[in-house]
Amino acid sequence: MDTPSLAALAAVLACVALMGFAIQRGGTCTVAAVEEVLRQRSARRLRAMGEAALWVAGGLVLAQAAGWTGVMPAPHPVGAHTVLGAALLGLGAWINGACVFGAIARLGSGQWAQAAVPAGFYLGCLAAGLLAPQPVATASAPSNLLPQAPLAAGFVLFAAWRVAQGLRGGWPAVAARVWAPHAATAIIGVCFLLSWLLAGAWAYTDLLAALARRMAQHPALPLALLAALLGGALVGGWTAGRLKSQRPTPAQWLRSLAGGGLMALGSLLIPGSNDGLVLVGLPLLHPHAWLAFGVMCAVIAAAMRLAQALKAPVLRGEELQ
Numbered sequence: 001m002d003t004p005s006l007a008a009l010a011a012v013l014a015c016v017a018l019m020g021f022a023i024q025r026g027g028t029c030t031v032a033a034v035e036e037v038l039r040q041r042s043a044r045r046l047r048a049m050g051e052a053a054l055w056v057a058g059g060l061v062l063a064q065a066a067g068w069t070g071v072m073p074a075p076h077p078v079g080a081h082t083v084l085g086a087a088l089l090g091l092g093a094w095i096n097g098a099c100v101f102g103a104i105a106r107l108g109s110g111q112w113a114q115a116a117v118p119a120g121f122y123l124g125c126l127a128a129g130l131l132a133p134q135p136v137a138t139a140s141a142p143s144n145l146l147p148q149a150p151l152a153a154g155f156v157l158f159a160a161w162r163v164a165q166g167l168r169g170g171w172p173a174v175a176a177r178v179w180a181p182h183a184a185t186a187i188i189g190v191c192f193l194l195s196w197l198l199a200g201a202w203a204y205t206d207l208l209a210a211l212a213r214r215m216a217q218h219p220a221l222p223l224a225l226l227a228a229l230l231g232g233a234l235v236g237g238w239t240a241g242r243l244k245s246q247r248p249t250p251a252q253w254l255r256s257l258a259g260g261g262l263m264a265l266g267s268l269l270i271p272g273s274n275d276g277l278v279l280v281g282l283p284l285l286h287p288h289a290w291l292a293f294g295v296m297c298a299v300i301a302a303a304m305r306l307a308q309a310l311k312a313p314v315l316r317g318e319e320l321q
Contacts, residue, residue, distance in 0.1 A: 008199065009199075009221070011194070011198055012194075012195045012198045012199045012225065013224060013228045015194045016191065016195050016228040016229050016232065017228040017235075018187070018191050018232060019187075019188050019192060019229060019232060020104065020228065020230060020232025020233040020234075021233070021236035021239075022184045022187040022188045022232075023105045023108070023188060023229075023232075024108050024233060024242065025180075025181060025184035025236065026048065026181055026182075026184035026185035026187070026188050028045075028048075028052070028101040028102070028105070028278075029099055029101050029102030030049075030090075030093060030101070030102070030293075030297060030300065031093050031097060031098050031300055032045060032098070032102060033045035033049060033297075034297050034301050034304065037301070038301060038304055038305070045181075045185075048181060048185035048186070049185060049278055050282075051182070051189070052188050052189030052192075052279065053189065053279065053282040054155075054189070055189035055190050055193060056189050056192060056193045056196070056279055057155075058155030058158065059190070059193040059194075060193065060196075060283060060284070061155060062155065062156075063197055072201065072284065073201055073280055073281075073284065073286075075281075075284070075286040075287060075289075076270070076271055076272075076286070077288065078287050078288045081269045081270075082269070082270055082288050082291055082292055082295075083291070083292075084269055085265075085266040085269025085270035085271070085292065086266060086291070086292035086293070086294075086296045087266070087295060087296075087299045088262050088269065089262070089267060089273065089292070089296050089299075090266075090295065090296035090297070090298070090299030090300045090303070091262055091266075091299055091303060092258070092259040092260065092262030092265075092266060093259065093263060093274065093296070093300060094259075094300050094304065095255055095258055095259040096117055096255055096259025096260065096263075097259075098117075099263070099274040100121070100205050100273050100274050100275050103117040103118070103256075103260075104204075104229060105233060105237075107230065107233060108230070108232075108235075108242070108243065109237045109243060110237065110243050110244045110245040110246050112245070112246065113246075113248030113249075113252035113253050113255075114256055116256035116257040117257075117259060117260040118204070119257060119260060120256065120260025120261040120263075121205060121209075121260040121261070121264040122208045122212050122260075122264070123212075123264070124260065124261035124262070124263070124264025124265050124268075125208060125209045125212035126212040127261075129212055129213045162186070188279075195225070199221065199225075201280055202222060202225060203272075203273065203275045203279070203280065204225070204275065205264075205267060205273035205274075205275060205276065206222075206273075206276060207222040207223070207225075207226060209264070209268065210222075270289075272288075272289060272292065274293075274296070277289045277292055277293050278293065281293075
């Protein structure tokens with residue numbers, strides 16, 4: 001991650017805090033998205049997540065054409081480890097009842113057991129590092145990552161159409177529409193894009209993994225971004241009337257801790273966790289990210305179906321909007 005200037009740092013923190021705020025209103029939890037498909041036969045949340053990735057991809061194309069982007073994450077090889085990692089990621093998210101995105105939103109709603117997710121993620125990365133050192137990911141230059149001209153033109157038209165739609169009906173309608181779930185999820189993508197352009201690609205799970213492997217160079221900025229993300233989620237939960245302190249049971253602590261640990265092991269195998277896959281891998285058209293996200297969704301769906309068939313308690317994704 002690049003070290004931004006003071007003005008850029010303030011802008012990055014503001015973007016990340018707004019992203020945390022929008023997480024409370026958007027549909028970013030993969031567990032909730034899969035449950036919506038199974039129970040309501042609706043892909044509304046999945047479409048919103050796809051559009052968030054589209055905003056990141058389109059913005060990167062424009063920035064790349066203008067020469068604003070620096071070194072970007074490189075794609076990783078696709079293999080059995082990708083599928084196994086995605087399966088562990090999906091299983092961990094199902095056990096916890098929320099993916100790493102959903103955990104932040106639920107924390108912002110006062111579900112304090114979700115604090116065990118980052119703790120479990122850190123411990124999982126720590127255990128994996130002790131058993132088998134993880135290779136350092138390489139990076140590639142951005143010049144050949146995305147076809148510029150056709151995508152740039154298409155994205156400009158799409159963005160203009162979306163903005164025109166959002167401005168219909170006067171200010172009261174716009175104010176209400178901007179925090180609708182689909183629009184809020186797009187705001188998450190735009191905020192992530194702006195923070196990427198100002199300070200480099202980041203994901204809070206990458207920070208936890210780097211800290212566990214003692215590879216986090218200058219961790220102050222990523223830690224500040226994590227604090228801004230959590231702070232924005234708490235403010236978002238409070239303003240939405242969802243911030244209600246819930247005292248967790250030991251079983252909830254254990255589920256979240258175990259879920260975080262499994263998601264950590266899966267993210268190291270892929271490599272990449274849910275937040276990195278959706279907002280980094282999918283926009284950059286990395287094959288391993290698309291495969292991993294598909295397998296993750298399939299495993300969550302299979303776990304829900306199996307639990308229903310066995311008449312076991314289903315760990316449901318929290319309704320976030």
